[in-house]
Amino acid sequence: MSVTNVPEKVKIRLWGIAAGRCQYEGCNEPLWVDKLTQAEFNGAYIAHIIADSPNGPRGDSILSEKLEKDISNLMLMCDKHHRLIDREDLAGHPVERLREMKRKHEQRIEMLTSIAESVQSYVLHYGTNIGQHNALVSWEKTTPAMLPLKYPAEKPAIEMSLGNSTFYDHEELFWTIEREQLRRQFSDKVKRRLMLGDVTHLSVFALAPQPLLIELGTLISDICPADVFQLHREPTDWIWQEHPQDFEYNIIAPEVIHKKVALNLSLSATIDNDRIYNVIGSDTSVWTVTVQTPNNDYLKSRQQLTMFREILRRLLNNIKAVHGHDNVLHVFPAAPVAVAIELGRIWMPKADLPLYLYDENRQNGGFKHVFNIGVEFGNAQVKEISVV
Numbered sequence: 001m002s003v004t005n006v007p008e009k010v011k012i013r014l015w016g017i018a019a020g021r022c023q024y025e026g027c028n029e030p031l032w033v034d035k036l037t038q039a040e041f042n043g044a045y046i047a048h049i050i051a052d053s054p055n056g057p058r059g060d061s062i063l064s065e066k067l068e069k070d071i072s073n074l075m076l077m078c079d080k081h082h083r084l085i086d087r088e089d090l091a092g093h094p095v096e097r098l099r100e101m102k103r104k105h106e107q108r109i110e111m112l113t114s115i116a117e118s119v120q121s122y123v124l125h126y127g128t129n130i131g132q133h134n135a136l137v138s139w140e141k142t143t144p145a146m147l148p149l150k151y152p153a154e155k156p157a158i159e160m161s162l163g164n165s166t167f168y169d170h171e172e173l174f175w176t177i178e179r180e181q182l183r184r185q186f187s188d189k190v191k192r193r194l195m196l197g198d199v200t201h202l203s204v205f206a207l208a209p210q211p212l213l214i215e216l217g218t219l220i221s222d223i224c225p226a227d228v229f230q231l232h233r234e235p236t237d238w239i240w241q242e243h244p245q246d247f248e249y250n251i252i253a254p255e256v257i258h259k260k261v262a263l264n265l266s267l268s269a270t271i272d273n274d275r276i277y278n279v280i281g282s283d284t285s286v287w288t289v290t291v292q293t294p295n296n297d298y299l300k301s302r303q304q305l306t307m308f309r310e311i312l313r314r315l316l317n318n319i320k321a322v323h324g325h326d327n328v329l330h331v332f333p334a335a336p337v338a339v340a341i342e343l344g345r346i347w348m349p350k351a352d353l354p355l356y357l358y359d360e361n362r363q364n365g366g367f368k369h370v371f372n373i374g375v376e377f378g379n380a381q382v383k384e385i386s387v388v
Contacts, residue, residue: 004052004068014046014074019113023105024081031078045082047075049098057086058095075102112151120153121146121227122199124190126206126216127161128178137161142205145229145238150203157205160185170363175370178212186219194224202226205238210333210340211357211370217344218373226345228305230338233297243301249311250292254285261323261353262330263315264288265343268296269334276332279358279367284330287319299336309342316352328375329353332367334360349374 022029022044029035031044051059052068067073075098077085085093123146125137143152160182193199204226206213220226229238264271264286273286289312291298299305319329329352333340347355354374358367 004048006046006069006074010069010071010074011046013071014076015044017071017106017109018076019109020044021076021105021109022078022081023075023102024077024085025101025104027078027081028105029078031076043078045077045079047077047082047085049073049075049095049102057090058093058098111148115151119150121150121201121203122153122193123157124202124204124206125157125159125161126182126204126208128208128212137205137207142203142229142238145205145240146203146227150201150227152203153201158189158202160189170361175211175359178208179215179371182212182215183219186216190219200225204228204341205231206337206341207231208337209359210335210337211359213337213340214331214333214344214347214355214357215371215373217341218347218349220341220345222345228338228341228345230299230305230336232300240302241300243303247291247304247307249307250288250290251311251315252288252290254287256285257322258283258285259323259327260284260330261319261327262286262332263319264290265331265333265335265339266290266294267298267335267339268294270294271332271334275366276330279332279369280330285323287315289315294334296336299338305338305342308339309346312343313346316347320353323353325353327353328356328372330356330358332358332360344373347373 020030020032021027022031032042033040034043048056048068049058050063050067050073051057052064053059054061054064056064085098123139123143125139125142127137137157139155139157142157146152190199190202202220202224204216204220206216208216217228229240231238232241260280260283262276262280262284264273264276266288267290270290273288276286277284289308316329320327331343333343335343352374354372356372357370359370360367
């Protein structure tokens with residue numbers, strides 16, 4: 001145990017640079033409150049890296065006295081880790097290891113507390129049942145993907161999920177309930193704060209059937225600056241990876257121009273046009289956006305997502321020019337989460353064709369129409385177009 005009376009000024013500085021948390025690697029426990037009872041008190045111990053006595057843990061005949069009150073030799077710790085380094089596992093905690101723990105902890109605190117308002121972002125989580133699985137989006141797994149370009153402006157995240165839902169996407173009622181709750185949650189938790197100027201930037205993490213993700217994108221739109229993230233499979237995280245070399249999107253135009261028009265997003269999987277014809281009829285012109293090898297983990301980089309926004313923006317304008325303003329666009333998506341959200345964000349209600357959205361579900365025998373977006377902006381002729 002320490003025999004040195006560390007000056008009060010040094011203690012205050014140590015509390016500051018440690019942010020009042022245990023500096024043992026991986027602990028980070030707040031030392032001003034008991035997690036169980038929430039009782040507030042000082043639970044911190046000041047540990048010496050080199051003991052203040054030559055006979056103490058990691059003691060030195062010269063440095064012990066020299067560094068006994070030096071902040072570079074002091075660490076803030078919880079009781080269990082103080083005991084661990086000084087008694088239970090002294091051999092496993094040499095000077096070099098403890099100095100590295102102190103350095104990393106204080107570097108992280110310095111980085112986080114020096115955040116300027118311009119790099120703050122409000123974290124938005126949205127998850128629903130997909131098939132028979134519940135899509136959980138957690139703070140611990142999502143927020144590391146923001147760093148170092150953005151940092152969470154507050155904790156917890158803006159949560160828009162309907163918890164413990166017993167409705168699944170093969171049921172018609174699922175789409176009615178989930179779409180309405182999404183709209184209400186967004187209006188209550190996001191739109192109001194956007195209007196007040198409280199929320200200025202969003203970091204969006206979502207897992208849901210693609211029509212609902214497109215709906216989420218239309219709610220966010222391009223009015224609010226936002227970063228949309230993608231959950232990768234290898235490795236399983238939300239962190240953007242390096243941009244693949246020679247990557248490009250391919251647009252396949254229809255050979256025959258019909259009045260009825262569909263958008264085939266063959267990105268995470270390939271959708272054969274016959275599957276679209278079986279749903280809305282063969283008198284349909286299908287425009288396809290695809291990649292060289294469609295797969296569910298092709299989207300690796302931010303740049304790929306930006307490229308999709310640019311290409312689709314031009315394509316939506318072209319489809320409207322070719323097929324007329326008094327039309328609707330049937331959308332058949334096989335796309336990553338972030339792509340579906342960005343489709344909704346770039347869609348402009350007063351400029352683009354209304355969207356008829358379809359979802360593929362094996363229990364329903366394939367693609368099925370689930371809901372429309374923006375039909376109210378069409379004229380009477382648009383409203384007469386029916387789904388086969």
